Amino acid sequence: MNNLALSMLSPSTSGFPPSPLPSKAATNATAPRCRAAPSGDASLCAFRAHHSAGHALHTNPALMPALAACARLPSAVAEAEQIHALLVKSGGSRAVSHVQAFTSLIRAYARLGRVCDARKVFDGMADRTVVTWNVLLDALIRDGDLDAAWEVFVKMPQRNAVSWNTIISGFARNGWAPVAVDLFIEMTVAYGLAPDEATMVGFVSAVRDIGLLAIGKSAHGYVLRREFSLDGPLGVALVSMYTRCGSMGAAHSCFLSVTTKNVEHWTSLxxxxxxxxxxxxxxRLFVEMRQVGIEPNGVTFVAVLSACSHGGLVDEGFKYFDLMRSMGIRPMIQHYGCLVDLLGRAGFLKEAFNLASNLPEDPGFVIWSSLLAACRSHGNVEMAELTASKLAEAKPSHGSSYVLLSNTYARAEQWEDSKRTRRRMEEHRVAKKPGLSWIEIDGSVHSFATADKLHIESEGIYHMLEDLKHNFTSAAYEPEPFAISEQL
Structure with missing residues (x-):
């Protein structure tokens, strides 16, 4: 996979009943109804007025703007259905204008959350353009139906850059990063298509999720050679890729190379x-961001509160939480979760438990598990038992609550309680997924669990570990101290 990637990086009928045509007497009532309607968009009003005047649908200049308004306005479902009925009644579905109109109707239904209706319209079309296919593909990706999206992509009689970008970015966003990388290689190597900025956003995001730093750097080089702009999503994706791969120096350098930074660039770093x-x-970066006039958003404050949590900065964390609210940003469960984690890490376990218990919505698995981990770290058995019960309620089939509670008992040398917890876990047939470590070698990521013997090179790995162990124990070794620079 690495060599291929690097080689590229070198230079119908409707289910809706037809609506009767309005009489000309209704014309005068149309305008006030438009102004009163929730979806009283100007283009919709113009479409209604032209239609009420008795003119043919194909001569209505507001048809396409009205369909665009339906896609934009959540309250325009009824309007989309009415235009759909008019299109079906008007016939002539082979006309170019009708293909465009039905394509826009598919987009409108999809954006209104009516993906099944969008698919009905698509299936009922006698003629389709590549744009029509792309609109349906995007609708299925947005709906999270990747299997159906892949089926549509495979059946497409013609694909363009938008088709590839949609499927690559969609798979990358929905947790299918390896497939997205493979599709990128197929697009560039098998089909010889040159990736544009949108393609690179999806590809870099997929590389980030897999942790392929070497290929990510090559992608960055390709972006620079093509002189793509980093002022938008591509710059954010690259900064995020470097941070996710742990290369903070490269992330900061990439950030500095962005000419016009937006809030997402700052937040990512x-x-x-x-x-x-x-x-x-x-x-320090957050302060600098505000000094240059970039207003933080809710995601920025999640990052700031997380920084306070990792640094044990309790007072600062609540100060930033108050700042966020003073700026009119409503706290979400993620912000409260950061506060619970902040208090738990700092040893304020009772306060953290009370906060989690009184949140405006269910804290969920992540918050309770982070608090239970804090109870284990601080050796507080009583609070661990309370938190474990909450965690078991949130996700009874997950093994983390049992393992963390058992480890808390063991740390307090309550061995019988620890064994009892492990037995209860076995009785309920709850299994904990093993934690994994991974390393990138020659463009491939290798993952390992504790005492893992499933890797194809496991015999050689363990042999090498034995040799290293022997060398370390037989040699007189004193670690050499070193300092890590705190400079950006």
């Missing part, structure tokens, strides 16, 4: 510093 244990850099 702040979140990276927070995740990699550099809260001072994260908070």
């Amino acid at each position: 702040i979140a990276g510093f927070a995740a990699h244990g550099q809260p001072e850099n994260a908070l």
